[in-house]
Amino acid sequence: MADTLSYLGVPLSRPRVAFFELTSCEGCQLQIFNNEASLLDFLSLVEIVNFREAMTEKSDDYEIAFIEGSISRRDEVEKLKKIRRQAKVLVALGSCACFGGVNRLRNRFHDLDWVKKEVYGDFPVDTAEVQPLEAQVPVDLKIYGCPIKKEEVERVISNLVLGKAVTPPEYPVCMECKAHENLCLYELGEPCLGPITRAGCDAWCPDNRRGCWGCRGPAEEANVKELEKIMRRYHFSREIIIDRLECFGGFAAYVDKLRAPGRHTHG
Ligand code: SF4
Ligand code: SF4
Numbered sequence: 001m002a003d004t005l006s007y008l009g010v011p012l013s014r015p016r017v018a019f020f021e022l023t024s025c026e027g028c029q030l031q032i033f034n035n036e037a038s039l040l041d042f043l044s045l046v047e048i049v050n051f052r053e054a055m056t057e058k059s060d061d062y063e064i065a066f067i068e069g070s071i072s073r074r075d076e077v078e079k080l081k082k083i084r085r086q087a088k089v090l091v092a093l094g095s096c097a098c099f100g101g102v103n104r105l106r107n108r109f110h111d112l113d114w115v116k117k118e119v120y121g122d123f124p125v126d127t128a129e130v131q132p133l134e135a136q137v138p139v140d141l142k143i144y145g146c147p148i149k150k151e152e153v154e155r156v157i158s159n160l161v162l163g164k165a166v167t168p169p170e171y172p173v174c175m176e177c178k179a180h181e182n183l184c185l186y187e188l189g190e191p192c193l194g195p196i197t198r199a200g201c202d203a204w205c206p207d208n209r210r211g212c213w214g215c216r217g218p219a220e221e222a223n224v225k226e227l228e229k230i231m232r233r234y235h236f237s238r239e240i241i242i243d244r245l246e247c248f249g250g251f252a253a254y255v256d257k258l259r260a261p262g263r264h265t266h267g
């Protein structure tokens with residue numbers, strides 16, 4: 001019977017879907033409901049059982065879990081592990097979930113007690129080094145971007161209910177940018193991470209005359225070292241290169257190498 005068919009453990013007929021957030025701005029979840037043109041079609045494909053931004057009902061019975069945000073507290077680790085136990089497919093939604101995102105900038109500072117004191121004063125909070133989801137649990141799918149593109153979420157869901165593979169682009173943003181016949185921003189004196197960043201945003205920033213900040217993380221076989229050389233050739237300083245690479249967390253491993261020795265301490 002059609003309604004007993006499944007793919008990756010997810011029923012092909014209206015799988016039950018839940019949305020959750022950890023440390024985040026909730027902008028990725030908001031994107032889902034921003035897509036008025038196709039929202040009703042999307043909702044006809046799935047049964048949403050948990051979505052705090054949009055409904056009061058809650059259920060722990062779901063097959064697909066979308067999780068927005070990074071881990072920055074111990075209770076979030078427990079929450080994440082509980083969701084992982086329930087979900088057949090766990091999807092990291094957005095840069096925070098995939099790489100730590102902008103929250104990860106806090107990891108620049110080694111002295112967390114100093115950060116807590118500066119930010120929260122005398123109000124103690126439980127906060128730790130920022131991590132992406134896969135530092136604690138296996139992640140089945142990643143939807144990149146800050147924020148995500150709502151069309152991509154719909155494509156992932158459609159593919160799952162059609163039993164098709166989900167494959168994000170492996171090539172870099174430059175491919176989309178050149179297809180749009182943009183003048184390269186380097187020629188206008190602006191840095192851009194397009195050569196090393198995973199495409200899929202349709203060259204959102206370069207199309208608007210803004211350099212890419214790498215929010216979708218590294219493209220396959222991204223040659224970060226070569227891009228660093230190009231940026232230096234265009235006279236961008238080490239600080240500018242580090243700031244750009246570090247912003248969304250996708251290039252954190254490379255930045256750690258670039259910065260060492262002499263990482264920021266407080267002050
Ligand atoms: S990825 Fe960006 S838009 Fe999404 S939750 Fe994180 S900061 Fe917000
Ligand atoms: S503007 Fe950026 S994305 Fe476009 S071609 Fe130049 S480096 Fe690549």
Ligand code: SF4
Pocket residue numbers: 145146173197198201202203204205206211212213214215216217
């Ligand atoms: S151009 Fe770069 S920073 Fe802008 S949306 Fe695309 S991947 Fe993100």
